[in-house]
Amino acid sequence: MKTLSFTVNGAATQVEVEDHEYLAEVLRNRLGLTGTKIGCNEAECGICTVLVNGTPVVSCIYPALRAEGASVETIEGLAEGEKLHPLQEAFVEGGAPQCGYCIPGVIMTAKGLIDTNPDPTDHDIKVALKDTLCRCAGYSFITHAIQSAAKQIREGEKQNHLPALPETLAPLNVIGRPFPRPDAVLKVTGKALYSDDFNFPGMLHARTLRAKYPHARILKIDTAKAKALPGVHAVLTADDIPGEKNHGLVIQDWPALAVDKVRYIGDPVAIVAADTREIASAALALIEVEYEPLPVVSDPVQAHQPDAPLVMESGNLLKHIKVRKGDMDQGFAEADVILEETFHTPAYDHAFLEPECSIGRIDEDGRFEIIVGSQIPYQDRSQVARCLGVSDDQVRIKGALIGGGFGGKEDIAGQIHVALLTKVTGRPVKMLYDRHESLIFHPKRHATQITVKVGAKTDGTLTAVETILYGDSGAYASLGEKVMTRATTHSAGPYEVQNVKADCYAMYTNNPPAGAFRGFGVLQSAFAVESVMDMLAERLGIDPVELRRKNLHRVGTVTNTGQTLRESVGLGRCLELVSAEVEKRKEATQPASKNKRRAWGLAVGYKNTGLGGGAPDKSSAEVELYHDGTVQVRTSAAEIGQGLVGVVAMAAAEELGMKYEDVRVLLSDTDLTPDGGPTTASRQTFVTGNAARMAARTLRNAIEATLSELYDQPPQNIRFEEGLARVNGHSLPMSEVAQIFKREGREPKATYEYWAPKTQPLGTGGDMHFAFSYAAQAAEVEVDLDTGEVKVLQMVAAHDIGRAINPLALQGQIEGGMVMGLGHAMTEEFIVEDGIVFTDVLARYKMPSIKHAPPITSFIVEDAASTGPYGAKGVGEIASIPTLAAISNAVYNACGVRLHKLPVDQDSLLRALKSGNRTG
Amino acid sequence: MPLWEHYHRPSTVDQAIDNLAHYAGRARILAGGTDLLLEMQQGRTSPVAAVVDITQIQEIRAIEEADGYILIGAGVTHTAITHSALLTQKATSLVESCGVIGGPQVRNVATLGGNVAHALPAGDGTLSLVALAAEAEVAGPQGRAWRPIDSLYVGPGKSALNHTAEMITRFRLKPHAAGEGSAFKRIMRPQGVALPILGLGVWVNVVDGLIAATRIALGPAGPRPLRAAQAEAFLAGKAFSTELLPAVAEQVLADAKLRTSPHRATAEYRTELILPLLARALPLAVRRATTGHVTPEGIGEG
Structure with missing residues (x-):
């Protein structure tokens, strides 16, 4: 131990630290300044940024002892008592925080900027914040808030920090007005508490031993040496689970600890609780596991082959999902043109900036209390109780704030494990995943292969759409069946088609499980069908907007699943708004240089609000x-x-x-x-x-x-x-x-x-969903013909969400969703090779940063859902759905290469351009 | 296991060398740490008994011009380099290459010495140092010696430095004189690869409208930063025109050993990039050489 003497937020501070500690650890663990968040521990995400002698540094890899004699500023030092710093004030009033986890780092990075540059331009901000990520992608509000705060500081006068928002209906007393979030002040001051910010006296630290192979039989586990390590309080394996061995949101097929087999590289084999995280890590290395490696199933098409190795003893098919409407023979016979194309989408990671963390403890009444940021607290409770072998009322789930979810915090992570370790040790236990563990463990977006065959008449009328989908559901069911059902029912797009057939095979593989992720399967099918719509338009010589206009959902449409749409179908209005705005912008577009081509692309989408399919909602x-x-x-x-x-x-x-x-x-x-x-x-x-x-x-x-x-x-x-x-x-x-x-x-x-209004299961006709949200989006891209580099220059969007409850929060969701869609199209790809995760650090999985976020022009369509609150329906997912195809269509329009897989790969794009084979 | 057990923060180079010697092969120099600490954390480099933090050593934190050289301390951060008016004017490509490394928080601590010690053949700072014919002063138990930059590279990620006994203390290079200019350009991809697909540093000397000399450094195009000697020879004595570029690219390709790196780039793609990279960097360097006007491009946009 050494004494570190430095100044923290203006106060002379002395603290005993270990030689190997980092500044972030000292701030959080020794000084209790938990406003500084750790997102990746690898200097990638920037959210742990603090100022050292006025300079922004990432505190997660800044050796603490280097700060000797320095002045360190953290988020806790900004406000003076109750009075917020202008940056904090502008962030609150300008709607910049969403999940809020990145916000302390974003604000500190911004402070470093405006302390030296009192009037930063958009470009200055993009440069300064390039590596301070926000997965909610509130980048335009962040930019606006920084400039507004800087102005307030320059002029010494209170500014109106509200950004410009799209026009919406006249507000009621409260509904329809752009209020800041109730938790915004907590989130900008660092007082917001996420799971890892909680600590208890006597708390142990837990870690998980994960599989060594993506598919193997477990022959033997020996924990003796790990148990003997001083400081270790418990080492548990599946044998130590008193209740049910499995968990699972739909099908209980996911062992809380591997029993006789591991099915993916993130499978938990044993768990350890120890006095410190370091001791727990050391104990993991002492657990001896003998494996017999088994052949690996690495993609869903392979998984469907009759001779494929079995991931699940019951077979690799999780679910065959079918949609049937009309008569396909007749539909294709009526067609003048038939197109058939196959597309691939990779897995994607939610990359919420807050890695999973659970804390278990036994409360004053002897019940189990789990502190966790979970998307489904009551299901956590029953899943924990089942594995403990106790009744639900013996477990309390106490939600902490959640640093992003996007669907990735629906399944169980460490909740059951900390409950088991708490039960055995009688002590509070914290299980925090680092970024690496988060990446290899939690369920992803399904990788898919989607074939779309479409028939149309020369006037553009769609006569038939047939789709075949393969979804990679990974090692366990999670929500795979539900996700791929949504991909399937939406696979013919938001169009009225008389004859539709869709078959989806949701398959088990030895990849990380796939489950819920914003858009829930529909991003993938929208990319496929909206690409085909543009190809069809070109084949028919019809404007792509006109082709969509002719076929799109309207009131009275009978959907693929037999539902008659009776109200709240604002897609037509969305399409008109976007196409008109794009026409206007095309005229203003500067021509690119001779080696660069610019073009617009457009796509539409729809997404159900609510569970649907007969589930009680x-x-x-x-x-x-x-x-x-x-x-x-x-x-x-x-x-x-x-x-x-x-x-x-x-x-x-x-x-x-x-x-x-x-x-x-x-x-x-x-x-x-x-x-x-x-x-x-x-x-x-x-x-x-x-x-x-x-x-x-x-x-x-x-x-x-x-x-x-x-x-x-x-x-x-x-x-x-x-x-x-x-x-x-x-x-x-x-x-x-x-x-x-x-x-x-x-x-x-x-x-x-x-x-919610009752819905019907797929295949029974009637209302499968009680409401749909709609969107049209367009993107302008620039393709460099010499290098294949692609940039998204700007986007235009219109979303029909029924009613804007809070226009500020709504716009945050829309822009954030679109930037996430842009990330899927441009920067992100979760790569697994033979069951081994390549993208196992954030440096290999790039989410869009502020420099990727283009200007977005947004229109709101409020075609009310009569049963929605004040007419509202969902927005969280629809905003990401059309983006992928809008960008891909723009790339085609710019350079003539039709992308059949994502993300855009400049390498293969350039090779396609040079070879003249215009398929990417 | 902690990644290091002991932390030292010497204030002189001699102390740092002594610290290293004390641990007899079990200690390493720590500068910004943005490469080394991550490599240790991710298991690509073994934990050590001690790290020797050199960021407090004033001698290696200065940028100065003396005796016909520009001297840059190995502990100078990328941010300090990009902010230096002297380097902007007289070592432009170095400023441009240091301005695209990482993000601002990384550039605020990452050092030029660390970039070179890490020995990546596509290290942005390295390519410019090669193009500028820089030398590195290496301190060790036997004292100090100046070595050409390229001599420090053994292979990808492999430095000729003895990491547990030696450290780089300074770099020196000749400032741009009248008629000289330089530029750095690179191609990245937006997906998860922190390393450039291809980078190019160029220095030219134009005399009476003719190219008297050039240095073209390219990476990754082999196990070490590549000097495109044939292209340099080809250009010598010629009046520069963009029409020469395809022929220059041919010459560069003759020297370059481009290969496929999984998830990063195909050899074919890299081959295609030579010409556009040259087209971005070479005319710019020539323009700077002939006009003397320098506005660095792409700073902070990496």
Whole structure:
């Protein structure tokens, strides 16, 4: 141990540290400054940025002792008491934080910039923040906030930090207004607590031994040496699981610890709890496992071969999914043109910047408490309870803030493991994954092979669409069947086609499992079908916009699955808005240089809101009025950055005539919040938004009834506005209303269980979904004909999301979704070779940075869903869906190379250009 | 196991060499750490008993012009290099190459010495140093000696330095005189490969409208940074025109050993890139040489 003497946020500080510690560790673990986050531990993501003597550095690989004598600034040092720094203020009011995990690093990087450059241009910001990533991709709001804050500092005058937003419907009292997130101040000050920010006295640190082979029989596990290591408190294997050995959201096929076989390289074989993370790591190396390697199944087409090795004893086919409509022979016979093309999409990683972390402890009542950032708290609870062999009520899931999810925090990660280790040791146990472990372990987006065969008449009418899909579901089911069902039902695009046939084979392989990921299979099929639509348009000599216009979903359309669309189909409007804007922009486009070609490409998409397919889709929320006149909304629905926390607060405020600021929200606690169901399928605004709204309305009705009796007035004479209940000339503050309830011995609260409209399973006709969101997007790209380099210059988009509840949060989701789609098209590819993950560090898996984020022109279409809250439907997923094909179509239009796989590969693109074979 | 057990922060070069000697092969020099620490963390380099942090040694943190040379301390950060007016004017390609390495946080700590010691044949800073015919001063138990940059490269990621006994202390190169100019260009891909597909550093001396001399450094085009000697000879004595570029590219290809790197680039693609890279760098260097006007390109845009 050495004494490190330095200045931290202006205060002289001395702290004992080990020689090998990094600055980030010292700040977080020894000084309790957990505002500095660690996203990758490899100097890639930049979110651990702090200032050392005014210079931004990544603290995760900055040796702590190097800071001797230096002045270090962290996010905690920015605000003066309650008064936020202008950057923090601008980030809050400008909607920059979403999940918030990157925000401390982003703000510190920005501070380093504006301290030396008081008036930064867009370019200056792109250069300075190039390596400080935001997976929610709020890059345009971040840029705006930095410039707005810089202006405030320069001019010494409060600025309006709200960025320009697309036009939306006239607001109600609260709904439709651009409020900051309720958790925004916590997120910009570093006070926001994510799982790894919690610590308990006596807490042990756990690590997981993962498989050595992607497919092998386990012959023997010997943990004796690991157990004997001083500081080790427990080493557990599958034999130590008292209850069910498996978990799984749909099919329980995923061993919590490998039993007799490992099926992918991330399979957990044993878990260790020790005094320190280092000791736990050392113990892993002492566990002896004998394997018999087995042949590896590395792709879904191979998995479907009759002689393929078996990943699952029951066979490699997870599910054959079928869509049937009309008569294919007739459909293709009617066609004047038939096209058939096959596309491939790779696996993708969510790359949420907060790696998975769970903490288990035994609470004062002897129950298990798990602190975790999970998208489905109640299912975590039952999955943990099943493996422990206890009843659900013996487990409490207490949600921490979540540093991004995107579908990747639906399955179990360390929750069961910390419960088991806590049970055995009686001590609190933290299981934190590093980035490497996160990358190899958690379920990915399905890699797919998709063949689209389309028939059309010369006038562009689609007569038949046949698709064959293979989905790589990896080693375990996860949500694979559901994801590939969505890929399949959406595989003919948002078009009315009389004759449709789709067959999908969701296959087990020895790759990391594939599960939920924003877009849920539809990104992949949209890339395929929207590429084919452009190819068809060219073949027919019809404008691609016109071809889509002719066939697209409208009210009255019968979908591929036999659902008649009765309302809220805003796709036509989206298409018109985008195509008109693109035409306008084409005129303004500067021609590129002689070796570069610029062009636009367009695509459309649709995505269901809600679970659909006959699954019961419900959510509960509770609303309680407090003696201080504030209201709390409670639901277990998860806030993963998407903005639900604001949506439910706004709904309650609207219904109770209160100020948004007077509504607090408690989420994701299975003891204190009613079940909001999974945060998936763009469903939470719809279902939990409705639940909160109805709970608030129920409370309002109760207040009306009470006051109506008290003041002898009919309920309709009671009004709620400006935080007051007005009755017969009296204006009662809500605090007084709460007291009236108390006096009467009643609780001023209401719970509402909202059931979404009933849906039908695939294959039975009728409404498979209760709402669809729609989008049209266009991208302008520039292709360098000498090098094959491709840049996305700008994008235009229109999204039909029913109703803009909060235009600021909505735009954050739209831009973030589009930039993620851009990442899938341009920068990201999760590579697995014979079951071995190549992209096992963030340096090999590049998510888009601020320099990739193009200017986006966004239009909002509000074609209301009658059952949605205030007409709203989902937005989380639709924004990523058309982006891939829009970019790919633009690349074709620019240089004539048709991409059949993603991401865009400049190497093969250039070779295609040079060889004249225009297929990439 | 910790990656290192002991941390030393000497304030002189001699102390640093002594520190290394003390651990007899079990200690390494630590500069910015943005390569070494990650290599150790990811298991590509073994943990050590000690790291010797040289960032406190003032002697190796200066950029100065003396005795007809520009001297750059090995501990100078990439950020300091890109901000140097002297280097911008008189060692332009070095500024351009250091300006595209990593992101700003990495450039704020990563050093030129570390870039060279890491010995990647496509190291951006390295290619410019080769094009500028720089030398490195290496300190060791036997004292200090100047060595040509290319002599420090044994193979990809393999340095001729003895990492556990020696350190680079300074670089020296001749500043651009009248009629001289340089430029650096590279091609990256946006997917997960931190290393360039191909980089090119060029120095030219134009006298009376004719190219008196050039140095063209390319990487990765072999196990070490490549000097395109045939292309340099081809250009000598010629009046530069862009029409020469295809022929120059042919000459470069004659020397280059381009290969396929999985997930990074095919040899075929790299072959195609020679001409566009030359077209970006060579005329720019010639223009700088003839006009004396220098505006570095691409700083921070890597």
